[in-house]
Amino acid sequence: MIRREFIALLGGAAATWPLAASAQQTSSNQERGESTMADKKVPYQVNGRQFEGMIVYDDSVNAKRPAIFMQPDWKGVCGDTIAQARTVAGKDYVVLMADMFGLGGKPKTTQELMAGMRAVHDDLAFTIGCGGRAYDTLLAEANKLGLVDPTKNAAIGYCAGGGFALEQARAGADFKALVVFHVTNPNPVVPGTPCNIKGKVLALHGSADPVTPKPMMDAFEEELTKAKVEWQVMMFGGAVHSFCDPTADAGPTRYDEKLCRKSYMLMRDFFAETL
16 A cells, blocks of 8 residues: 555544643542552663653552553554553553654644654564563563563554564564554565564454455464464454544544444453463
C-alpha cells in the first residue's frame, strides 16, 4: 500500500492527536477517591535521544503481577493510550508502556504521525534497539518497585505498535506471550528475517480491515507456522481497523465497544493459559 493511500484510510490530513498528554498523578486521584491506578514515568536514552516510557498499575494491589510490555499505536505514550494501559492492567497486570517516538509536545497531524511511524518501522535496528531499551529499563524499574513477577512476562501491541512488538519478538525477545490488536505491518520489514519468536502469539483482527488486509495476515500466519510458533488468529467478521481505540470514529478506523471488550477477555484468557 502506498503512503498516500494509507493516510487516506486512516482519516485524512485534518485530524490531530495529542502525542504527550499528561496523565493524572496517583496521589491526587487517591485523595479524591477516584482511582488507585498509578502512572510512573520512566526516562531512558537511545542513540543520544531522550525517551520516556511509563509504568501503569493498580497501587492498591500488594501482590507481584505479570509484566505486560505494551507498544502503543502511532500516537505513542499519551492520554488516550495511557487509558488503554489502565484498562489492560486492572488489578491483574503491570503494564510497561514503550516510547518509540521520543519526547514531543505539540499535537501531530495525520501526516506527522505517519512519518514518525514509518521512520521507526523502516529502521529495523532502531525498532529492536529502542524497544529493547524500553523493555529492559521499564522492567528493571518495575522490579525495583517490587511490582512484578519476573518469571511472567508478555507483550501487547496496537496497530503500528503490534508491528513493532512482532519485530522485537522475531529478534528473540523473551515474551512468553504476545497479543496484537488490529495490527499494522504484521510482516517483517526485511523480507526473509528469521522468525525467532519464543512465546505464543494471539492476533485479534478485523476481516474488513483495509489497513492490514487478508493477504498480509495470511503471510503472517504462514510465517508463524513455518517457524513452528504456537499461534491463534481471531478474525472478527466485518470489523475494520482500530476497534480497540475509543478515539477512532472515521469509517475504516472505527472503535467497536463490544469487540474491544471481547478482545480484552480473549487476551486475559490467553495470558491465564500461558503465563
